Amino acid sequence: MYKNYILDKDYFIQVVKDLAVMAEVERDYLTKLDSLIGDSDHGINLSIGFREVTKKLPEWENENITAFFKKVGMTLLGKVGGAAGPLYGGFFMKLGEPANNKEEVDFGEFCNMIKNGVEAVESRGKAIIADKTMVDTFRPALDALMAAVEAGQQPLDAFDKCVKAGEIGRDSTIPLIAKKGRALRLGERAIGHMDPGSASSYMILNIFYENMKKRF
Numbered sequence: 001m002y003k004n005y006i007l008d009k010d011y012f013i014q015v016v017k018d019l020a021v022m023a024e025v026e027r028d029y030l031t032k033l034d035s036l037i038g039d040s041d042h043g044i045n046l047s048i049g050f051r052e053v054t055k056k057l058p059e060w061e062n063e064n065i066t067a068f069f070k071k072v073g074m075t076l077l078g079k080v081g082g083a084a085g086p087l088y089g090g091f092f093m094k095l096g097e098p099a100n101n102k103e104e105v106d107f108g109e110f111c112n113m114i115k116n117g118v119e120a121v122e123s124r125g126k127a128i129i130a131d132k133t134m135v136d137t138f139r140p141a142l143d144a145l146m147a148a149v150e151a152g153q154q155p156l157d158a159f160d161k162c163v164k165a166g167e168i169g170r171d172s173t174i175p176l177i178a179k180k181g182r183a184l185r186l187g188e189r190a191i192g193h194m195d196p197g198s199a200s201s202y203m204i205l206n207i208f209y210e211n212m213k214k215r216f
């Protein structure tokens with residue numbers, strides 16, 4: 001159904017480059033969010049991780065999509081501290097698997113990549129909706145994406161729904177008490193603050209979307 005909508009290696013390399021820019025631009029904002037309910041390091045950790053990714057990126061340009069994201073994920077896993085390291089490490093390591101060692105995927109295959117990445121976050125973090133984590137962004141975003149694909153919608157329409165559902169999910173963390181992570185100890189004091197992981201998860205999905213708009 002989506003055979004004419006191809007995302008190639010150049011697309012994914014550009015996404016990763018833009019993620020590295022995001023990690024710098026949003027570092028202080030994400031760290032500030034984490035200072036309110038966590039340990040003030042989320043933005044700093046992502047920046048450290050993506051600086052390492054940027055350093056190694058030229059070595060990976062000839063890898064297929066599966067191997068490429070495995071390396072991105074392993075680098076983040078090794079460099080990003082806190083809970084975000086294993087979660088985003090897992091997300092990116094698993095993201096490329098459905099690409100089956102190919103150099104390009106169609107939009108349908110890309111949706112399976114997102115699904116695989118989100119499920120990795122859920123299984124590693126053992127979080128569910130309303131725990132005040134990145135799952136509050138990722139799970140509704142994935143559900144909206146898959147529903148749109150099921151309904152046969154055009155890729156940009158489908159991914160627009162994905163990103164918008166993620167944004168609503170991100171904002172849904174504001175009034176919640178945390179059930180995971182350091183914010184757990186804050187109890188009701190976490191109320192009124194957005195979860196930093198849900199914020200960065202939304203930014204990640206949005207970067208996939210913004211680059212897709214230049215392709216489709």
Ligand SMILES: [Mg+2]
Pocket residue numbers: 034038039040041042082083
């Ligand atoms: Mg933290």
